Structure formats: structure tokens, C-alpha cells
Amino acid sequence: MEDYKFLFKVVLVGNAGVGKTCLVRRFTQGLFPPGQGATIGVDFMIKTVEVDGEKVKLQIWDTAGQERFRSITQSYYRSAHALILVYDISCQPTFDCLPDWLREIEEYANNKVLRILVGNKTDREDKEIPRHIGEDFAQRHGMYFLETSAKEAENVERLFMEIAVELMEVLSFGRMMSYWRNNRERVCGQQAVRLPDEALPLQLRGRGLAAILPLVVVCGTLTRRASEPTWMTASNAQSDRVGSELRSMVTAPPGYRFVGADVDSQELWIAALLGDSSCMCGGSAFGWAVLAGDKRTNTDLHSLTAAAAGVRRDHAKVINYARIYGAGQNFAERLLKQFNPTMTISEAKSKAAKMFATTKGKRVYRLKEKYLDGFIDEELGDQTVEMTSYQAMRLAKLSGRTTDEMFEKPRWEGGTESHMFNKLEEIAESSCPRTSFLEGRLSRSLEAAHNGGGTKLNWVVQSAAADFLHLMLVSMRHMQPSARFCLSFHDEVRYLVPEEHKYEAALALQITNLLTRAFCSQRVGIHDLPMSVAFFSSVEVDRVLRKEANMDCVTPSNPHGLEKGYVTKRKHVMNGTLWDDYELPKENQSIVKVLKSRGNNLHEIQTPSGEEYLVSMPGKFRKNIWVKRGDYILVEPIEEGDKVKAEIVKIMNKGSIKYYKENNVWPKEFDDNKKEEIKENDDDLFVNTNRAHMKSYSSDRDSSDSSGSDSQSDD
Numbered sequence: 001m002e003d004y005k006f007l008f009k010v011v012l013v014g015n016a017g018v019g020k021t022c023l024v025r026r027f028t029q030g031l032f033p034p035g036q037g038a039t040i041g042v043d044f045m046i047k048t049v050e051v052d053g054e055k056v057k058l059q060i061w062d063t064a065g066q067e068r069f070r071s072i073t074q075s076y077y078r079s080a081h082a083l084i085l086v087y088d089i090s091c092q093p094t095f096d097c098l099p100d101w102l103r104e105i106e107e108y109a110n111n112k113v114l115r116i117l118v119g120n121k122t123d124r125e126d127k128e129i130p131r132h133i134g135e136d137f138a139q140r141h142g143m144y145f146l147e148t149s150a151k152e153a154e155n156v157e158r159l160f161m162e163i164a165v166e167l168m169e170v171l172s173f174g175r176m177m178s179y180w181r182n183n184r185e186r187v188c189g190q191q192a193v194r195l196p197d198e199a200l201p202l203q204l205r206g207r208g209l210a211a212i213l214p215l216v217v218v219c220g221t222l223t224r225r226a227s228e229p230t231w232m233t234a235s236n237a238q239s240d241r242v243g244s245e246l247r248s249m250v251t252a253p254p255g256y257r258f259v260g261a262d263v264d265s266q267e268l269w270i271a272a273l274l275g276d277s278s279c280m281c282g283g284s285a286f287g288w289a290v291l292a293g294d295k296r297t298n299t300d301l302h303s304l305t306a307a308a309a310g311v312r313r314d315h316a317k318v319i320n321y322a323r324i325y326g327a328g329q330n331f332a333e334r335l336l337k338q339f340n341p342t343m344t345i346s347e348a349k350s351k352a353a354k355m356f357a358t359t360k361g362k363r364v365y366r367l368k369e370k371y372l373d374g375f376i377d378e379e380l381g382d383q384t385v386e387m388t389s390y391q392a393m394r395l396a397k398l399s400g401r402t403t404d405e406m407f408e409k410p411r412w413e414g415g416t417e418s419h420m421f422n423k424l425e426e427i428a429e430s431s432c433p434r435t436s437f438l439e440g441r442l443s444r445s446l447e448a449a450h451n452g453g454g455t456k457l458n459w460v461v462q463s464a465a466a467d468f469l470h471l472m473l474v475s476m477r478h479m480q481p482s483a484r485f486c487l488s489f490h491d492e493v494r495y496l497v498p499e500e501h502k503y504e505a506a507l508a509l510q511i512t513n514l515l516t517r518a519f520c521s522q523r524v525g526i527h528d529l530p531m532s533v534a535f536f537s538s539v540e541v542d543r544v545l546r547k548e549a550n551m552d553c554v555t556p557s558n559p560h561g562l563e564k565g566y567v568t569k570r571k572h573v574m575n576g577t578l579w580d581d582y583e584l585p586k587e588n589q590s591i592v593k594v595l596k597s598r599g600n601n602l603h604e605i606q607t608p609s610g611e612e613y614l615v616s617m618p619g620k621f622r623k624n625i626w627v628k629r630g631d632y633i634l635v636e637p638i639e640e641g642d643k644v645k646a647e648i649v650k651i652m653n654k655g656s657i658k659y660y661k662e663n664n665v666w667p668k669e670f671d672d673n674k675k676e677e678i679k680e681n682d683d684d685l686f687v688n689t690n691r692a693h694m695k696s697y698s699s700d701r702d703s704s705d706s707s708g709s710d711s712q713s714d715d
């Protein structure tokens, strides 16, 4: 397993005898080799260093300075991240050759390569090139400059460490900008339409708002999905990427919340379910790993594959998905090589082969019955005759027939996923493929008869996932009509829900998952639904679009992040309860004034018309809010309330009173309120002084919206 974060290739060039090999050996082995001979061709050494706590592997290529090796050494320039051009400070000709070396570098190296000029052998008395001459040359050619002595170990460590630091910075900057570089055009190219004020709700008027017309590209022939290139593909905020907070900038309108969830391991579960349909729920090894595997105990699918093939879990995960999407062994081989550039081709080949043999299994050909008679193998006895594709092709060729003629349809066998692949192929290659759960038909042009051989394997899982989405939509529509379907991307759904229905919608979504999965299972003949997949591991109730409501979405371009959706700071709890969006009072709500507190969370109030009665403080406010005489509050009647007639909904502050006045809903009778009663600082005003001040309420379900689940997720 590789234990470094960055890998950089550093190449040393320069005339023969300037000390390139000695510099490399001093750095990597800490010695100055006596009687170092000339390098033949190219040599390389590796050293891992630590920069800012990160492991950086330096692959150092020492090239031969002699002219006759030039054609070999040039080929190493291209992939270099840094090139060290060395001359000998006691040998003028080695300095005079520098322009030739530069020409070579220009011609063969990448134009972004980091270039460093090094004057070696500073320990020598017979110095011919003064330091400032070297420095000046480096400056004129945009190179870093350093003088070293491999013999005395002077500046050698520094040379390589500075290279590592510089390359890391360059790379980090490239990474930091990569998101915005890739997305800038799409974002800036969106079409915005100015919205007339009269089309907007009251509280949004006068702000010059515009709407973005999303460009929806229907690409559903295979996947039956449409895509929107900017917002739906916007990734989650990453702390080191400029602009990656884009998605979290999408905010729910006032009075609404986003309620949504990620379908846990959707594609894996669908594939496993289809595979299990030929035996029983969790009956295949793959099905079992999906249902019962747990990342924490390394028993989930990705950890199992990683252990079996001896690769990292995140790499195994990419390859696992690729396999389900129909990618073959060659693709896995290439991916492995890409993940680990130092892996040899044969190593990658053998790892990929091992991975495929343990997962997909081997493809087995069985002779059709009518050909069995002619095929007598006494050693086999009654055993079925099984062949590899090579053997089957050979036999068919020898018999002058095709493999299809002589053999049953080949099957995958012996792997943890063989069941599943057989099922996926059976669906994809059927004469009239239909989606797995709702039996939607595949476009005819893509049916096997029309496209000359099998439909895409990927279509089976993707279209089943589209069925899944459609089922969820229907279920939600039925259970929570007030929730408006807002977005779905891949395995995520988001609804816009009026604030007062947000928890109902979250519950409806959980039940939707249960019903949808139960329906899908039942459609493929499985009448069990294990608890591990029955519910979402979390449902998010949020004001903005982000993966999880407690992500702060801090990025270099959004350094202060977002307020946590499920308020975790006291101040936000209060702001949330005091003044939650610019919402005007509902019909059944009224503004009243607090006369005095009666204890037991009861308060005596007065209505604008002078009526007096008791109101109660609901549980969720009790820990955080302190109401005192003279405060204005919004109350809602309690049905059949006898003594206590209403419940507090909102505690008014300066902003809310102003807003109510602007909208002419503030009772005239309360117009004489003394402004000084409402202090600027909400924190001070409403703190319950009887209780210890708490800095955070991260686990207080009552006062937070958090569904706060930390159970397993799909990765």
C-alpha cells in the first residue's frame, strides 16, 4: 500500500562530471561516494520527505552528462515536474554549456516544469564562476538558483526540500483553482432573467432579483435521466477549492426548507437485489456484503475488494463501480496504473486479474446437449463439460461452427458477483429489455436486434435507479402533497417544503424509502427488506443545498462558511426561533404583549384590544429563550384551551417589528412601544439568566432540526 500523498519526478541534467550522481547520493543515502564513475544512460533513486505533515515521494532521475547518451536522457524530460541543471563552479566549460542545456529543456520538457540552476562543488578552492554570475544567469532565465557541495553536504538537503515545497505549492494552487477553472464558463454562461417585482413575494421585492434559466439537457435514452450542467453537477464544497461552495449558495425561499436525502448505496443495492433475485435476499456473496457489510469493520464491499486485491479502499471503490457499469479488466488495469504510477504493467495486470476473478468470476461455456454426444471425454465421466472462452472458440472453430451454435449462453461463475452479472446480462441481452421495477421499455433502437448485440449493461442498473426515483416521487406526492419536488441528481432527491411541514416531510421521505425499496424487492420476487437498507441513514432539512446540513462549506472563496443549518450555536438557536425568515403572521396567529411571567413556562399577556389571558412557552424554546415583561410575541391559539389559551410561536425583535410595520400588520394599539425595550443584541435580551450559558447545542434535538445520524453512508 502506498504511503505518500504526492509523487514528484525530479530530473538532474548537466555536463559530465559536474557532480549530479554525487548530489543524488548525498541526498538519498547521506554519503559522498569515493571515485564515483560516470553514469550510463539514466539511473533513479527514491526518497520520501515530509512537508507540512504530508508525505512527498521524490523520484529522482540522474541522467548521464555524456553526449552519447543524450537521446536516451531527453526522453526523461517530458514527465519531469522539476529539472535541476547542474554546473561545476570550478569548471568554466560546464557553465558555458548552460545555454545549450536550456535549449534542450525548452525543446523536450513540459513548459510548466520547475527549473533550478545549481552550481556544485563550492568546497573547491579553484572557483571559476563567482556566485553572482550564476545567480544572474538564473535570474535572466527564470530559474531558481542555489550553490551546493555534494562533498560537504552543503545545501543539498535544502535543494531537494525546496523543490518539494515549491512543487507542493504549485500543485495545491492548481488544485485550489481546478474547480473554478472547470466550471467558470458554465456558471458565467448561464442565462439570467430579471424578475419584475410584481412576480415576487412581498419580502423579496425591491432587491432587483433575477432568475437563472437552467439549461436542461435531456440525455435519457440510456439512463432515462436529464441533466442540468451547472447546478446539478456542482460538487460539494471542498475546503481547498475556490468556488466549490457554489451548490450551497442555492437557498430555499423564505418560509421554505429543502428536505432531502441521498439514497444509500443505491446502485450497489439495486445490483445486489437483482443478483439476489435468482436466490434469496442476501443470498449471494455480493448481496450479503451490500446488506450486512460495514465500513467500520472493514466488511463492506469496497473494503473486501481492497483486501482481496491488495489495493487502497478508495481505489477499490472506483473499480467496483466501474465493474458494475460494465467496465472490463483492461479498464481496471489502466485505473490501477493511474492510481499508482510506480506500479509496473505486470503488477497492474495481475492485480486486476485477481480482482476480477474474485468478484466477477470466470466466464464458463457449456456445450449444448446435442453436441455432448460427439464430445466424449472419458476422464470427465458424468461431469458437465465446461470451457473457457478460448477453449470454446477453439472447439467451435475446429467443428466449423460458431460458439453460439454449439454452446449455451456463457455464465459467470465462481466470483462474489457472478450471480449479479448473470442477471444484469440476462436483462440487458433479452430481446425486449424492460426496466427492472416498473417495466418501462428500452428505446427500440437500442434493443439487441437493432444495435447488433447486447444493450449496455449499465442501462440495467441506471434505469432501475430511474424507476426508484419515479417510485419515490409518487410516494412522496401521496404522503406529503405540500412538498414540492425540487431536484434530483444521481442518488439524491431534494424537496422544497413549507417550513411548518418540514419534519412531516422528513418522516414521509423515510417512509418513502421503506415503501420504494419494499416495492422494488417485491417486484423481483424478494419479500424481505432488511433493516439495514429500510431507511435513509440521514434525511437533511436545510436552508441551502449542501450534502449535509452541518457542513460549514468553508472554501478559499467563502472563508466564513455558512451558518450551520441545524443551528449548533446558541446565537443561531435564538435567531432561528426569534425571527425565522421574513414571514408575516398567519391568520390564526396574533401579536400580543407580555404583562408578566407566571412561572411554569406560563406568561400573562394582553391583546391589542385589551383582553388578558395566559400563554405557554413550547418545550423547544424553554432551554434557550427568556421572555420578559414588555416583550411582544406572536401566539397561536391552543384548541380548547381553558386557562391557557395560546402558545408562543415567535418572539418579536426589532427587525421583525419593523417588518410587520412595513407590511401594515402591526397593531396600532402597540404603536407606542418603547423602542429601547428592544435591544440591538438579541443574545443579551433573550438569554435565560436562570440557566448556565451554553456555547452549543449540537445534540439538542428539540432545538435543532438535525436528524444527526452518523450511521453508515455509501462510501
Ligand SMILES: Nc1nc2c(ncn2[C@@H]2O[C@H](COP(=O)(O)OP(=O)(O)OP(=O)(O)O)[C@@H](O)[C@H]2O)c(=O)[nH]1
Residues within 6 Å of the ligand: 014, 015, 016, 017, 018, 019, 020, 021, 022, 023, 033, 034, 035, 036, 037, 038, 039, 040, 063, 064, 065, 066, 120, 121, 122, 123, 124, 148, 149, 150, 151, 152
Ligand atoms: N570537490 C567536489 N567534488 C565533487 C563534488 N561532487 C562531485 N564531485 C566529484 O566530481 C566527479 C563527478 O561526479 P559525478 O557525481 O559522477 O558527476 P556526474 O555529473 O554524475 O557525471 P556523469 O554521470 O558522467 O554525468 C567525481 O569524482 C566526484 O567525486 C563536490 O561537491 N565537491
